[in-house]
Amino acid sequence: MFAAHAERYSRIKNDALLHPQLIREAMSFGAPDEIVWYERPALKKLRHLRAGQWGHATSASDLPRRYLRSAGLSRRTPVSFVGHHEAHAWAGIATSGFDEAAVIVADAIGEFDCFTVFGYSPESGLRLRHRRRYPHSLGLLYSAFTRRCGFKPNEDEYILMGMAAYGRPRHVDEILDTWITLDPPGYRLASNVHRGIGEWLPDARPEDLAASMQAVTERVLVEAAVWARKEIGAPHLILMGGVALNCVANSAIAREAGFSGLWIFPNPGDAGSSVGAAAARLRKPLRWEGPYLGTRIERDLDIPAVVTGLSTDGVAAVANGAAEFGPRALGNRSLLADPRPADMKDRVNSVKGREKFRPFAPVIREELLHEYFDVPVPATPYMQFTARCREPEAFPAVVHVDGTSRVQSVSRHDHPVLHELLRQWEAETGCPMLLNTSLNSRGEPLVNTWREAQAFGDREGVRVH
Incomplete structure (x- = not known):
């Protein structure tokens, strides 16, 4: 029903501590019947001893029940444990x-x-x-x-x-x-x-x-x-x-x-x-409908405006719908760009403050995926595979130095808004794909709210949709 990263609320990269606002948002779906912890704390303490991590081994502050109580979660809710x-x-x-x-x-x-x-x-x-x-x-x-x-x-x-x-x-x-x-x-x-x-x-x-x-x-x-x-x-x-x-x-x-x-x-x-x-804990399949499980930005995306912005400026930011659960932006908290200009990779790297050698990912409609990329799987909706681009000279901003791309495919079923954006972009420009990278500056977590998205746009000079 809901899943999100603490760092998106605290704005501290890789924050390991549950954030009060994250807990409040989770609780809006209802109080839990049970809390399940993702490892067995006694075994972890033994490993700390073996590794010579005496401070961790002897500390009680990280014990799950105590920690959850400090976060206001486990006073009357049972807690169970499963192996990591x-x-x-x-x-x-x-x-x-x-x-x-x-x-x-x-x-x-x-x-x-x-x-x-x-x-x-x-x-x-x-x-x-x-x-x-x-x-x-x-x-x-x-x-x-x-x-x-x-x-x-x-x-x-x-x-x-x-x-x-x-x-x-x-x-x-x-x-x-x-x-x-x-x-x-x-x-x-x-x-x-x-x-x-x-x-x-x-x-x-x-x-x-x-x-x-x-x-x-x-x-x-x-x-x-x-x-x-x-x-x-x-x-x-x-x-x-x-x-x-x-x-x-x-x-x-x-x-x-x-x-x-x-x-x-x-x-x-x-x-x-x-x-x-x-x-x-349940030991059965979950109702999995995709990774869009986080904080919602309740705005309708104006797709023609995004296409126009990309056509004129080359770069546009999108922030709408539920935030992605996972480390990669998949269209709801994304910075998009035209992949064709030779200088676009350097331009986007400058916006994000990244190392110049790092690659960017293309996003393409699923029905066109194998026409442009030699992918070893039928679809790659979560940027989990690299593939050789069949026309690397045409899309230099999204092809790595070895000729491959970490490609994201989009089906009409999984993400109808992004699929339609790509369709209209191709109809307008003839280009079947866009550059897709995360909507954040270097060292920062992905933006979570509309206010944070606007702040990114103001800071980096990019229009946010």
């Missing part, structure tokens, strides 16, 4: 529509689990088939390389993925010799990388380190998926956990693993485990 990777898995299962599936969960760390493979069917439920436990974490290794390349770990991993296209995987063998041993369906780390890898290979180009770590990640995930297809035998695959945001690896899995269907919940990281915790 169980919550991840169920967020995917309960929204996938699949009767049976293999499930791969890969993240930085849960209580102890860092990489798990499950089989699921209604008859047998969720059955663990493989696990790697702390400190053997593919997510932590990727974060360590994010830090090594000069970015913020646990936040800028997507930047490392984008940078990888500018490098060559020259250091794959050195990574395999030094840090990780492949052991399908998983791997083992040679040492704990929770605190990073220092200045390993100090003379290496960051771009080459990024390309090498990306190649290793893809290899681990593809080998795990191939193993799951063979050993579990389910026709479908569900990918979950923060690592499932790696759209380049997702595309490799889609091409190489041999599954007939692949589902990734559009918010596969820890924030999405709010949905997963409830689903794990």
Whole structure:
């Protein structure tokens, strides 16, 4: 019924604390019968002890019941707990529509689990088939390389993925010799990388380190998926956990693993485990109608005005309907632009204050998707896969240096307003797609309200619709 991110209310990027306004908005749908927490706190405390995180291990302020009481939530409402990777898995299962599936969960760390493979069917439920436990974490290794390349770990991993296209995987063998041993369906780390890898290979180009770590990640995930297809035998695959945001690896899995269907919940990281915790408690499918579950801006979008603005200015902002639940703007809190001008990428990067090498995503009507992009899946409504653009010279603002795009497809059913906007844009200009990026400035969360959208427009000189 409702799902939203605390950071959209506090305006603090990656805010981990429930915000009073978020709670009030959730409560407007009715008081809960039960609250479900997305991990088991006693196990997490044990892992803190093992990791030498004494402050976390001995602190009581983060204990769920105490924390929820401080937020005014659990005085008379029962609280239950589910495993961290169980919550991840169920967020995917309960929204996938699949009767049976293999499930791969890969993240930085849960209580102890860092990489798990499950089989699921209604008859047998969720059955663990493989696990790697702390400190053997593919997510932590990727974060360590994010830090090594000069970015913020646990936040800028997507930047490392984008940078990888500018490098060559020259250091794959050195990574395999030094840090990780492949052991399908998983791997083992040679040492704990929770605190990073220092200045390993100090003379290496960051771009080459990024390309090498990306190649290793893809290899681990593809080998795990191939193993799951063979050993579990389910026709479908569900990918979950923060690592499932790696759209380049997702595309490799889609091409190489041999599954007939692949589902990734559009918010596969820890924030999405709010949905997963409830689903794990219920152990049945949810009524999933899409990720537009957050704060509503009750305004009708004037589509002809947006098309006119894009035609004259090249850039327009849209803020209407329910906010997206997940890390990516999908048309309700979006900055749109004409993808054809050669300087448009630099122009939008300047508006958003981003690094110039980072790519932008195209958004296109689903019926045109395969005409313009070599996509390994039938549709990609949540920007979860990369695809080679068939006419890269025609749309330079949305094609990365390697010739690929992280494309979003839009069906008339899933988002009729955005679909109609794209139709009218093409009728006016002959261009079948738009650049779509999040409506926020660098370091800020996605805008949540109409007032915040207007403030962005005033600050950046962009008209908001």
